[in-house]
Amino acid sequence: MTRENVDGLSEQEAACWELLQDVKDPEIPVISMVEMGMIHKVRVESGVAHVEVLPTFVGCPALEIMKKNITEKLVEGEGIDEVQVRFVYDPQWTSDRIAVEARDKLRSFGIAPPPLGHKPGDEWEVACPYCNSPYTQLENLFGPAACRSILYCRHCKNPFEALKPIY
């Protein structure tokens, strides 16, 4: 997980991180935005929570929903009167930011997680999230969301989705 300044967190900020565990990715309801590595920073100053979020894709239509969901969740926090959500691009979100334990959750939801440490020029090999077979084929680079592709497992005959490696 990618909390900044873990040691320097105030109690209020730590409480915010806890609350954010309940804010799911709007397009993948099994995984939280924290697990996706999308929450970069949380800072609380005189009742105002400032949250920095790293978008996975620039044109992602779910960004406004995320903003709303984060805001609605954090105002539940004690002493939080206002929430300011800001999308930032430094650091960049990469698929390596997805928490290790979240990768299993993705598989259980039928989505193959992106490979770790993928570099430009690397081949993208995708194992089936259902039967783990490497005998899969890419049907469409672009799926129901910008961040996902559609594949087919030739072993267990299931269609499935995979999160694109972003690096």
Place this chain on the structure above:
Amino acid sequence: MGEALHVENVEQALQNQEYAQALADLLFQLADDDFILAYRGSEWLGLAPHIEEDVAFSSMSQDMMGHAVMYYEMLEALGLGKADDIAQLRESAAFRNAILVERKNGEGEYNDNPHYDWAYAIVRSYVYGLHKQVRLEALQQSSYQPLALISRKMLTEHRYHLMHWQVWLKQLANSTPEARNRLEAAIAKVWQDAGELSDLGLNADNIARFGLIAGEDLLRQKWLNHTKKIFQNAGLSWPGEPGTAAIRGRAGEHTPELEQALATLSEVYRIDPAAGW
């Protein structure tokens, strides 16, 4: 000269009027290119050769629209009006996109007998995409930090667009004689306009001098070298030096086809400016 410059944020950019002007001129080109081509891409919805392609083309158009929004928001930060207004309420003469991206998809209209040219869509998207890649790579060294950061992010997404068009180009180039003929006709047509892509407009000297992006010649050379390799690998003959249209989009001269695109895409916004897009 450009090397020494490092502009952290919009406040710093605004301290030098000439710099801010050159930055705005470049941003209009980047934004308008992506915006108008994304619109042309969206006009394919429901008309692409198969449903998977519909999904892919829409997805790429959405990404490009998202990139345009980033640039329009940077223009908004420079005090040039609301991003939505900049995108949707300007007259065509204020647009700085290259003529190539405004060309219609083919004969007919979306709602009235569309006979769009799929080979043209592939070649235009790919040739534009290859240029965009060179441009985004060059922008990573931009003296304007917000632009350098966002271009790296865009590049991670853009990579997948290029992979997609690459598959189409290769498959059509190695398919039936008809596919091959249509592809070559599309290349010839795209090539008539493609030379304008690396044109940096009326303020080109300042744009390069301030280190906002590499100069026109370098952009053009890198793009042509890269494209040449790709055409070669697909077994396509090289069309030679790219031409430019009789009018110059980067100087605000446009075809009636842009007017048509702007009228359609801004129709809802003009009726209801509170609508999201």
